Amino acid sequence: MEYNNNGPNDLETKEMSFLRIQDLITSKRQMLLDKQKNFTSLTKQNHFLNDVKEDYSRYYKYIAQQKRDQMSALNLLKEYMHDLTVSGTLTLNNIKDAEMEQEKIIREVKAIKSNLDSLVNKTKNIEKE
DSSP states (O other), rough: OEEEETOOOHHHHHHHHHHHHHHHHHHHHHHHHHHHHHHHHHHHHHHHHHHHHHHHHHHHHHHHHHHHHHHHHHHHHHHHHHHHHHHSSSSSHHHHHHHHHHHHHHHHHHHHHHHHHHHHHHHHHHOOO
């Protein structure tokens, strides 16, 4: 290091400042590259999560339709059994059996409806998130 009356040479001071600036630029460049890699990774994960969400939505719609179909079929069966009991073509024992079956069907319809409502509410909450 060259010294003059005032301390280190001006050229050396400028060179040290230049080297610090270069180091800072290099570290900033590396930070930007790291952020770009992270962003790319997050973007890939986001696409994956969107695909999963779409799959879930399709699955939910399928299950919801199955539950609706079950409810419809059970309601039809309940009406049929009611018609049989009203028509008078059944014996007393058959009427009691039919009424018990109707009660079972009604409970099953309520359970299916409850499951469907729960599924719909959970899906709405997930979609909000």
